[in-house]
Amino acid sequence: xxxxxxxxxxxxxxxxxxxxxxxxxxxxxxxxxxxxxxxxxxxxxxxxxxxxxxxxxxxxxxxxxxxxxxxxxxxxxxxxxxxxxxxxxxxxxxxxxxxxxxxxxxxxxxxxxxxxxxxxxxxxxxxxxxxxxxxxxxxxxxxxxxxxxxxxxxxxxxxxxxxxxxxxxxxxxxxxxxxxxxxxxxxxxxxxxxxxxxxxxxxxxxxxxxxxxxxxxxxxxxxxxxxxxxxxxxxxxxxxxxxxxxxxxxxxxxxxxxxxxxxxxxxxxxxxxxxxxxxxxxxxxxxxxxxxxxxxxxxxxxxxxxxxxxxxxxxxxxxxxxxxxxxxxxxxxxxxxxxxxxxxxxxxxxxxxxxxxxxxxxxxxxxxxxxxxxxxxxxxxxxxxxxxxxxxxxxxxx
Amino acid sequence: xxxxxxxxxxxxxxxxxxxxxxxxxxxxxxxxxxxxxxxxxxxxxxxxxxxxxxxxxxxxxxxxxxxxxxxxxxxxxxxxxxxxxxxxxxxxxxxxxxxxxxxxxxxxxxxxxxxxxxxxxxxxxxxxxxxxxxxxxxxx
Numbered sequence: 001x002x003x004x005x006x007x008x009x010x011x012x013x014x015x016x017x018x019x020x021x022x023x024x025x026x027x028x029x030x031x032x033x034x035x036x037x038x039x040x041x042x043x044x045x046x047x048x049x050x051x052x053x054x055x056x057x058x059x060x061x062x063x064x065x066x067x068x069x070x071x072x073x074x075x076x077x078x079x080x081x082x083x084x085x086x087x088x089x090x091x092x093x094x095x096x097x098x099x100x101x102x103x104x105x106x107x108x109x110x111x112x113x114x115x116x117x118x119x120x121x122x123x124x125x126x127x128x129x130x131x132x133x134x135x136x137x138x139x140x141x142x143x144x145x146x147x148x149x150x151x152x153x154x155x156x157x158x159x160x161x162x163x164x165x166x167x168x169x170x171x172x173x174x175x176x177x178x179x180x181x182x183x184x185x186x187x188x189x190x191x192x193x194x195x196x197x198x199x200x201x202x203x204x205x206x207x208x209x210x211x212x213x214x215x216x217x218x219x220x221x222x223x224x225x226x227x228x229x230x231x232x233x234x235x236x237x238x239x240x241x242x243x244x245x246x247x248x249x250x251x252x253x254x255x256x257x258x259x260x261x262x263x264x265x266x267x268x269x270x271x272x273x274x275x276x277x278x279x280x281x282x283x284x285x286x287x288x289x290x291x292x293x294x295x296x297x298x299x300x301x302x303x304x305x306x307x308x309x310x311x312x313x314x315x316x317x318x319x320x321x322x323x324x325x326x327x328x329x330x331x332x333x334x335x336x337x338x339x340x341x342x343x344x345x346x347x348x349x350x351x352x353x354x355x356x357x358x359x360x361x362x363x364x365x366x367x368x369x370x371x372x373x374x375x376x377x378x379x380x381x382x383x384x385x386x387x388x389x390x391x392x393x394x395x396x397x398x
Numbered sequence: 399x400x401x402x403x404x405x406x407x408x409x410x411x412x413x414x415x416x417x418x419x420x421x422x423x424x425x426x427x428x429x430x431x432x433x434x435x436x437x438x439x440x441x442x443x444x445x446x447x448x449x450x451x452x453x454x455x456x457x458x459x460x461x462x463x464x465x466x467x468x469x470x471x472x473x474x475x476x477x478x479x480x481x482x483x484x485x486x487x488x489x490x491x492x493x494x495x496x497x498x499x500x501x502x503x504x505x506x507x508x509x510x511x512x513x514x515x516x517x518x519x520x521x522x523x524x525x526x527x528x529x530x531x532x533x534x535x536x537x538x
Contacts, residue, residue, distance in 0.1 A: 119496070154497035163495070185498050336514070340507030343497050 007317040021286060022326045025372055028279045029330020033368040035272035037338050038345075039265045040360065045180035045352025046254065046261055049074060052179050053250045054131040055222035056231045059092060059238060060084075062246045070220065071253065073182050074352075079108040079120040083217035088245055092221055095237060097229030102128040106219035107194055109165060109187075109201075119165070120186040123194035123214050131222050132188050136174045144190050150174040154184040154343075163187070166200040180346060180354030191215070223247075261351060284379045287319060291383040298387045299395035312384040319383060323376020327369045335365075405461050407523045408469070411476065411516060412457035418483065418512045419450030426508035428487075428501035429494055439501035442491035446509050449483045453516065470527050476520040483513040 011018045053074075060067055061084040069080035089103050105123035124132055126144055136150065144150070149170045151157060162169040170193070178184060189197075191214035198213070225231050231249055238247035291298075301311055338345070339355065346353030356364070402409065421427075428439040453476060460472040487493055487506040494501050 156493070156495050156497060156502070185496055336511055340511055341503070343503035344507070347498055347503060 007314055007321055010318055011321055017290060018322065021283070021322050022329065024279055024283050024286065025323060025326020025376060026330040026333065028276060028283070028375065029327045029368055029372050030334045031272050031275040031279075032371060033331055033364060034334040034338060035268050036364045036368070037334070037356065037361070039268055040356045040364070041180070041342070041346075041353050042261050042265060042349075042351060044354035044356060045346070046258060048179045048354050049181045049183075049257075049352045050251070050254060052131070052135060052181065052183060053222075053254075054134065054224075055250050056225040057223040057235055057238070057247050058250055058253065059088070059221040059223065059245050059247045060219075062244055067246065067248065067253065071257075073106075073120060073186075079106075079118045081106045081108050082219055083212055084219070084245055086216055086218050088242060089218065089221060091242060092223065092238065095234060097226050097234050098223055099226040100128065100130045100224035101221060102130055103218040103221050104131075105191060105194055105214040105217070107197065109197070120182070121165075121194060121197060122186050122188045123191045124188060126190055130224060132176070133174075135176045135179075142173065144173065144193070146190075146192055147171060147196060148173045148189070149193065150176060150188040152176050152184040152186045152188075153178040155187070165197060166204050168196070168200040178354065179352070181352045257351065264349075264351070280375055283375065284382060287379040287383040288386065291315065291386045294387070295390050295395050298390045299392045302390070302392040303396070308388040312388045315384040315387045316377065316380040319376045319380020320373060323373040323380075326376070327372035330372070331365055331368060335361075407519060407526070408457060408460045408473075411473075411519055411523070412454065412461055414512055414516045414519065415450060415453035415457045418509070418516070419447060419454050421512070422446040422450055422505075422509065426504050428505040429499055437494055437501075438491060439487070439493045439499075439505065442487045442493060442501070443505065445486050445491060446483055446505075449479055449486065453479050453483070466527070466531075470524065473520050473523045473527070477517060477524070480513045480517040480520060484510055484517065 058070070060070060061082050063082065065082065069082055073080045083105075086103070089101070092098065093101055102125055104125075107121040107123065109119040109121055122132075126133075132150065147168070147170050149163065149172055151163065151172050151174075153176055155163070155175075157163050157172050159172055159175055161172050163172055164170075165187075170187075170189070176183070176188070194214050223234070225234055235247045235249055238245065298311060298315075301314075302308070306314070342353065342355050355361075422443055428443040429437055431437075431440060456472050456476050456479065460469050460476075463469055463472070482490075487501070487509050493499075493506060497503065
C-alpha cells in the first residue's frame with residue numbers, strides 16, 4: 001500500500017467522521033467569509049450613498065415627512081414626492097458661500113409598463129446638476145434631449161434601448177453606477193421630459209401622484225458649499241431666513257443610518273468571533289478525541305515501520321485536506337448565497353448594501369481560506385503530537 | 399434502509415426537483431400577476447415549473463427503476479434539464495426590468511442555485527456510477 005495515499009483513503013473510508021469535521025469547518029468558513037462580505041457591503045453602501053449625495057446641504061420642504069420620505073427613497077427605494085415653491089431657489093443662490101446649487105423634482109409613476117411597482121422619476125436641471133451625471137456608468141457627454149432618460153443601475157434596460165412609461169417610449173442614454181441604495185431604481189430626466197410624462201399619463205387616464213408642474217415647484221435643492229465657509233452656519237442661515245424649507249447637512253441626515261450600520265456591524269463581528277471561538281475549540285477537541293480513538297491504528301502503522309515523523313505528517317495531511325475541503329465548500333456556499341441573493345438582502349435590510357468588487361472579494365476568499373486551513377493545521381498539529389507520542393508497545397499490549 | 403442508502407443520491411435529486419417544481423410557484427415564485435398585464439417573468443415561471451416537474455418525474459423514475467443502465471441514462475438526461483432550468487430565468491426568458499422586483503431578487507437566484515445543485519449532484523452521480531462500473535469491471 002502506498003503510504004502517501006493513506007490520508008486520502010482515511011478521509012474517504014471514515015465518511016461520518018470526515019463529514020462531521022468538514023461541517024464544522026464549513027460553518028467556520030461561512031461565518032468568517034459571509035460576515036466579512038456582509039460588513040464590507042454595508043460599509044460600501046454607506047460610503048457610496050455619501051458620495052452619491054455629492055452635496056454638503058440638502059434643502060427640503062419643511063413638512064415633517066419630507067426628510068423621512070427622502071431617507072426612504074435613498075435607503076429603500078420607496079418612491080416619494082414632496083414639493084416647495086421654485087422661487088426658493090433664487091433665495092438660496094444668493095446666500096454667500098454657496099458654490100454650486102441644483103434643484104430636483106420628484107415624481108412617482110403609476111405602474112410602469114416594465115414593472116408592477118411604482119418607479120421614482122427624478123427631474124433634474126442639466127445645466128446646474130452636479131450630483132447625477134458624474135455617476136454615469138458609461139461616458140455620456142451630451143445634453144439630455146426631449147424624451148431621453150438616464151436610468152439607475154437596477155433597471156435592467158440598456159443604453160440605447162427604450163423604456164415605456166405611460167405608453168410613451170423614452171430613450172435610455174445613460175446608466176448610473178450601482179450605489180446599493182434606492183437611487184438605483186430611479187429614472188432621471190429633465191424637467192421638460194417630466195412634463196411630457198405627466199401629459200402622457202393624463203392622456204392615458206392614469207392618475208399620477210402630482211398635478212404640479214416642474215415649472216412651478218421643486219422637491220429638493222442640493223448645495224455645494226465653497227471651501228472656507230462653515231457648512232453649519234449656512235444651514236442655520238437657510239433655516240432662520242426661510243420658514244417654508246428645512247436645510248440639513250447631508251452627513252447629518254445619514255447619521256442614524258450610519259449608527260444603525262455600526263450596531264449591525266459590531267453585532268456581526270461579535271457573533272463571528274463567538275462562532276470562531278466555539279468552532280475552534282470543538283474542532284481541536286474533535287481532532288484530539290479522534291486521535292485518541294485511533295491509537296491502535298497509529299501503533300499498527302509504527303509496527304509496520306512508519307517512522308514517528310511520517311506518522312505526524314500523515315495525521316497533519318488529513319487535517320489539512322479536511323481544512324481545504326471545508327473552506328472551499330464554505331466559500332462556494334457562502335459566495336453563491338451572498339452574491340445571488342444580494343438584492344434581496346439589501347432590500348430586507350433597508351440599508352445601503354453594495355457588494356465588494358472582484359479584488360476585495362478575492363482578498364476575503366484568500367484570508368478565509370488561509371485562516372480556516374491554518375486552524376485545521378493547528379488542530380492537526382496537536383493531533384499529530386498526540387499520535388507520535390503513542391507508546392506502541394503499551395497500546396498493542398492493551 | 400439499504401434501499402435508501404443505495405439510492406441516497408437519487409433521493410437528493412428527487413427532493414431538490416420537488417423543491418424546484420413546488421417552490422417555483424409558491425415560496426420563490428416570480429412577480430405576482432397584475433390585473434393590468436401579464437409580465438414576462440410569468441412565462442419564465444411556467445417554464446421553470448414544467449421543467450421542475452420533468453425533473454421530478456426523472457428523479458422518481460431513477461429511484462423506482464432497478465436497472466442500473468436505465469438509471470444512468472435517466473441521470474444523464476437530468477443534466478441538460480438542469481442546465482435548461484438554470485438558463486430559463488433571465489437568459490432564455492427575459493424578466494422584469496427592475497432588479498429589486500421579486501422575479502430578479504428571489505425567483506431567479508433561487509432557481510439558479512437549486513438547478514446548479516441539481517446539475518452538480520447529477521454530474522457527481524454519473525461520475526460515481528462510472529467509477530463503480532469500472533471497479534466492478536476490474537474485479538470481474
